[in-house]
Amino acid sequence: MSFTASSPPSASRVMPTSIMNPPSTPLGNGGAGSGPNSTGADATEIRGRERQGSFGGSTKAKILKPFNTANIKILLLENVNETAVSTLRAEGYQVETHAKALSEDVLIEKIRDVHCIGIRSKTKLTKKILDAAEKLGVIGCFCIGTNQVDLEHAAQKGIAVFNSPFSNSRSVAELVIAEIVLLSRQLGDRNIEMHQGIWSKVSANCYEIRGKTLGIVGYGHIGSQLSVLAESMGMRVLFHDVVPLMPLGTSKQVGSLDELLATSDFITLHVPETPETKNMIGEHELKTMKQGSFLINASRGTVVQISALANALRSGHLGGAAVDVFPKEPAANGKFFESELVGCPNTLLTPHIGGSTEEAQSMIGVEVSQALVKFINYGTSIGAVNFPEVDLRAIKDEENSIRLCYTHSNVPGVLRQITNILADHNVDKQFSDSKGKIAYLMADISDVTPEQIQDIYRRVSETPTNIVTRILY
Numbered sequence: 001m002s003f004t005a006s007s008p009p010s011a012s013r014v015m016p017t018s019i020m021n022p023p024s025t026p027l028g029n030g031g032a033g034s035g036p037n038s039t040g041a042d043a044t045e046i047r048g049r050e051r052q053g054s055f056g057g058s059t060k061a062k063i064l065k066p067f068n069t070a071n072i073k074i075l076l077l078e079n080v081n082e083t084a085v086s087t088l089r090a091e092g093y094q095v096e097t098h099a100k101a102l103s104e105d106v107l108i109e110k111i112r113d114v115h116c117i118g119i120r121s122k123t124k125l126t127k128k129i130l131d132a133a134e135k136l137g138v139i140g141c142f143c144i145g146t147n148q149v150d151l152e153h154a155a156q157k158g159i160a161v162f163n164s165p166f167s168n169s170r171s172v173a174e175l176v177i178a179e180i181v182l183l184s185r186q187l188g189d190r191n192i193e194m195h196q197g198i199w200s201k202v203s204a205n206c207y208e209i210r211g212k213t214l215g216i217v218g219y220g221h222i223g224s225q226l227s228v229l230a231e232s233m234g235m236r237v238l239f240h241d242v243v244p245l246m247p248l249g250t251s252k253q254v255g256s257l258d259e260l261l262a263t264s265d266f267i268t269l270h271v272p273e274t275p276e277t278k279n280m281i282g283e284h285e286l287k288t289m290k291q292g293s294f295l296i297n298a299s300r301g302t303v304v305q306i307s308a309l310a311n312a313l314r315s316g317h318l319g320g321a322a323v324d325v326f327p328k329e330p331a332a333n334g335k336f337f338e339s340e341l342v343g344c345p346n347t348l349l350t351p352h353i354g355g356s357t358e359e360a361q362s363m364i365g366v367e368v369s370q371a372l373v374k375f376i377n378y379g380t381s382i383g384a385v386n387f388p389e390v391d392l393r394a395i396k397d398e399e400n401s402i403r404l405c406y407t408h409s410n411v412p413g414v415l416r417q418i419t420n421i422l423a424d425h426n427v428d429k430q431f432s433d434s435k436g437k438i439a440y441l442m443a444d445i446s447d448v449t450p451e452q453i454q455d456i457y458r459r460v461s462e463t464p465t466n467i468v469t470r471i472l473y
């Protein structure tokens, strides 16, 4: 593709190369129809769309996008909600969907030439898989947890990762409330017996939850929502968290995990998967829990040692457990599930459905797909979990203005290089931030000719600290 002076007057155009190309990708490899003069079917569609941000007053904000959005390939796995599919297709992107997670081999093949991938909790985006991705610029986790992605490696490759921090929190909290009642009344076992034709009317060891103590481990979005719901049902709420947090209602933060375990009738886990939470609940912790108390895990499978839990249930030390997440989960519906917990007394097992409600999935689909569109079209990284968060006011709707998005190594001297490159241009506004080893700079530049755009692109992408350079216009 080449730049000519006769670019269409208001068609959105983007960087001189394909979107999120690796630094080594040569200029102009966008393929047929990807140049600024191309009249891709999406170009007219784009013009009518709502504009990002505003300048106030009557100044028109320019819609920035990759020039030919039909060239952008998005791979959505694990039955990502239709709201996401339609949002992304409405942008003109090519969207391929799969109901299941893919095997590693197939994923490596598929990820090679996509610019964006959307996953839920099953797809592991490891270093090996990320290294196979030649054009990947952004990952959408259509869930809360992001432990399935090698976040640091992604950042080092200039790949931003977005998630939905709280769209399914309420769904998880409601499931846990249901489980507290089910465990307390041994409903799982009664239900199994009835389906086997066994009538077993018992009240021994069945309790109301009113007045009982709920111990929440991890008082974040889910834990705190649960706290409110549990108190409204008459429970006393205690919690343990690594940071001091404002207790909601009459709940109380306790000094240690052991204190919480020793004083609660129900323990529920709502921590992320981290090195610190791996095997957080093992033999010692289960022994510390009260005789006849209950454990609920809807966080991540690695947080609980399954053998120790199975022993505590079979020995009768625990009165029951509800487990939604497992160290090894089948890749798809219909696949065989096995666990030492199968057959344990008063044990509710669910297939990682904490966040699986129509409401949550629909909200997640909208939230994450919008973040992806903003990153692809405008470079906005607000909300990214592994990336510096950068945004700028909308760019003025002027023919010759561009946005430079530069992901680079976070080392001294970079801004001096960029300032030198942009020294003779009119930089309207600029913002830069860093996170760990990488930094991200966004600059809006006006009054640039196509030749100058090429020159800026070339000089910035050739800086030794370059990770990814994009120019949106």
Ligand SMILES: NC(=O)C1=CN([C@@H]2O[C@H](COP(=O)(O)OP(=O)(O)OC[C@H]3O[C@@H](n4cnc5c(N)ncnc54)[C@H](O)[C@@H]3O)[C@@H](O)[C@H]2O)C=CC1
Residues within 6 Å of the ligand: 144, 145, 165, 166, 168, 169, 172, 217, 218, 219, 220, 221, 222, 223, 240, 241, 242, 243, 270, 271, 272, 273, 274, 276, 277, 298, 299, 300, 324, 325, 352, 353, 354, 355, 356
């Ligand atoms: N079963 C399911 O379908 C779902 C599971 N989840 C899981 O639940 C987890 C929690 O979700 P949110 O409440 O939204 O996360 P959050 O980030 O809002 O809260 C997590 C809390 O855990 C605390 N924490 C971290 N490490 C800790 C430690 N070692 N000890 C004690 N507290 C610690 C944090 O300080 C924070 O307050 C997610 O990371 C995800 O893995 C989330 C949604 C659905």
Ligand SMILES: O=C(O)CCC(=O)C(=O)O
Residues within 6 Å of the ligand: 120, 121, 122, 142, 143, 144, 145, 146, 168, 355, 356
């Ligand atoms: O619904 C999913 O696939 C995953 C839910 C979950 O575990 C999360 O949001 O972290």
